[in-house]
Amino acid sequence: MKKVIVNILFAVICLIAFVVSVIVGYIMSAQYLTNRRYKYLNVNFTQDVGTVIKDLTYGEKPLNNYDLYLPADKDRENYSLIFFVHGGGFTGGDKSLIEAKKHGEYLASKGYVFASVNYTYATTENGVTINDMYEELITAANVIEKKCAELGYNLNEMAATGGSAGGCLAMLVGVKAPERLPVPIKLVFEETGPASFEPDLWGCETDEARVAFVNVLTGKKFIASDVGSEDYQEAIDEISVATMINENTVPILLAYGPNDKIVSAEAKYPLLNALKENNVEHKYIEFPNSGHGLLGDPDKTKEYYRTMDEYLEKYLSN
Amino acid sequence: MKKKLIILITVIVIGIATGLVFGLNSIGGL
Numbered sequence: 001m002k003k004v005i006v007n008i009l010f011a012v013i014c015l016i017a018f019v020v021s022v023i024v025g026y027i028m029s030a031q032y033l034t035n036r037r038y039k040y041l042n043v044n045f046t047q048d049v050g051t052v053i054k055d056l057t058y059g060e061k062p063l064n065n066y067d068l069y070l071p072a073d074k075d076r077e078n079y080s081l082i083f084f085v086h087g088g089g090f091t092g093g094d095k096s097l098i099e100a101k102k103h104g105e106y107l108a109s110k111g112y113v114f115a116s117v118n119y120t121y122a123t124t125e126n127g128v129t130i131n132d133m134y135e136e137l138i139t140a141a142n143v144i145e146k147k148c149a150e151l152g153y154n155l156n157e158m159a160a161t162g163g164s165a166g167g168c169l170a171m172l173v174g175v176k177a178p179e180r181l182p183v184p185i186k187l188v189f190e191e192t193g194p195a196s197f198e199p200d201l202w203g204c205e206t207d208e209a210r211v212a213f214v215n216v217l218t219g220k221k222f223i224a225s226d227v228g229s230e231d232y233q234e235a236i237d238e239i240s241v242a243t244m245i246n247e248n249t250v251p252i253l254l255a256y257g258p259n260d261k262i263v264s265a266e267a268k269y270p271l272l273n274a275l276k277e278n279n280v281e282h283k284y285i286e287f288p289n290s291g292h293g294l295l296g297d298p299d300k301t302k303e304y305y306r307t308m309d310e311y312l313e314k315y316l317s318n
Numbered sequence: 319m320k321k322k323l324i325i326l327i328t329v330i331v332i333g334i335a336t337g338l339v340f341g342l343n344s345i346g347g348l
Contacts, residue, residue, distance in 0.1 A: 010322055017326060018333040025337020030345050295345060 033295045034098065040305040041106035048072055050108035053151075054096075058143035059136065061120050066140060067095050069104035069114035070153060078156040080316040081148065081183065082107050083141055083173065084116045087164030087192075089262070090130060090217075091122050099163055110309075111318065113153050115144050119169070129219040130239045134172050138180050141173065145182035157316060159187040164263065164292065167193020171241040175249055187315040189253035189308050192292055194263050195271035196242040202264045242270035251281035253311050255304050257290030257297075283307055 043049065053068045071079075084100055086093040094100075100116035107114045119136045122128045145155050158181065162170035167190030173181070174188035197217055199210035207224035211232075215222055218235045226232045237243040252275065256268050268284075275282045285304050289296035294304075 010325075014326060014329045018329050021330045021333020022337040022340070025334040025339075026341040027337075028334070029338045029341025033342070033345055293345065 033293075036298055037293070037295055037301060038098065038102040040302060041102040043105050043109040045105040045109065050105070052104065052108075056147060058117075058140040061136075063118040063120045064136065064140070065095070066115050066117040066144065067100070067104065068144070068147070068151075069108035069116070070151065071108050071111045071113065073111060074152050076111075076318065077154065078318050079111075079113045079148070079153045080186075080312075080318040081141075081144065081155045081158040082112045082114045083137075083144070083158055083160045083170070084114060085137060085160070085162035085166035085169040085173070086116065086118070087162065087166040088121060090133065090165045093121065093165070094118065103161070107312075110312070112312070112316070113148055113155060115140075117144075127219055130169070130172075130217055131219075133169055134176065137169060137173050138177075142182045155183050157186050157318070158183050159189065159312065159316060160185060161189045162193065163191040164193060167191055168195070168241065169193075171195065171252070172239070172244075174252075175241050175244050178250070185250055187251050187253075187311055189311060191255045191294055191304075192257065192260060192263050193241075193254075194267050196240040196267045197236050198240065198267075198270070199236075201266040201270075240270070242267075242274050245271070245274035245278050245280060247278050247280070249275070249278065249280045251311060251315055253283050253285070253304075253307055255285045255287060255294060255300070257287040257292065257294050259289070259291040259296075262292040283311075 050069060050071045053070065055065050056068060057065045084103055086095055086097055086100055095116040095118045104114040104116055117137060117140045119133045120126070120128050121133065148155050160170040160174040170190050171188055171193055174185045178185045199213045202213060204210045204213050207227040210227050211222040211224055214220065214232065214236055217239060220235050222232055254268070256265065258265050272284055285300055285307065287294045287297040287300045294301065
């Protein structure tokens with residue numbers, strides 16, 4: 001009898017050990033993939049290289065804040081700003097996520113001023129829309145320019161970047177109304193940002209689904225019979241960067257994974273077509289084995305960051 | 319006792335390997 005109890009206990013211990021081991025293995029793989037994803041951005045970010053000033057504010061709302069990564073060299077006449085917008089599905093995320101930190105340290109080490117910016121994201125209660133986020137980011141860019149001047153970093157040009165929802169917002173910042181930015185924008189580079197919110201590209205098959213999708217993103221109150229109306233289309237176009245491309249659009253570097261289950265893989269095509277039609281300088285890097293995190297193609301990761309360096313060198317003067 | 323220890327270690331190794339493979343496939347393809 002005692003032997004049976006001991007064996008049962010041992011079996012339970014083995015089962016628990018197995019479950020814990022699977023979780024440990026899963027965490028190890030996530031750690032490995034993240035390190036591999038950002039290894040090209042690794043720098044030893046000491047005070048000789050640069051500094052970070054955290055939690056500066058640009059407005060009164062709780063998420064109107066940003067982190068500044070500043071190069072140690074303060075002697076130059078002008079600096080270029082890299083304006084980073086975090087992802088999080090328009091409903092979450094933070095300026096301190098690992099991608100922000102890695103990009104910030106790397107780009108500050110290259111002599112750029114890097115700002116990682118928070119914005120008020122949408123919750124079920126606050127009714128915040130993509131346009132509201134865009135407006136906050138425009139305010140942020142203008143406040144950051146003034147703050148940098150105070151700190152002795154005179155900005156004379158900028159680039160916008162981000163991933164996922166941040167990629168979408170970075171493109172809007174760079175393309176929608178560049179005259180509202182404090183300094184000329186010269187470049188956008190982004191990963192997996194939704195470029196079109198045309199509901200059919202997102203799997204909406206009925207008019208009810210289409211208006212529900214558009215209403216969530218725009219805060220409008222369309223009903224099914226509005227589908228196809230001028231106002232309805234205008235609301236979609238207002239947040240779809242693909243419809244804003246013209247011959248004056250700045251160069252754009254883009255990266256997408258065809259296995260993306262979060263952002264519609266179809267939504268990039270209107271943007272790619274518009275860039276081609278308007279002869280806008282751009283480069284699209286496809287990560288063939290990746291989804292939304294672009295984690296499955298280390299060779300493409302290398303290509304993306306090399307191209308980012310080339311674009312920064314080519315289009316920014318500082 | 320020694321036999322049980324070997325079984326437990328084997329279970330842990332298989333568990334970690336399973337987690338790694340599952341993670342690399344699922345997260346890697348995300």
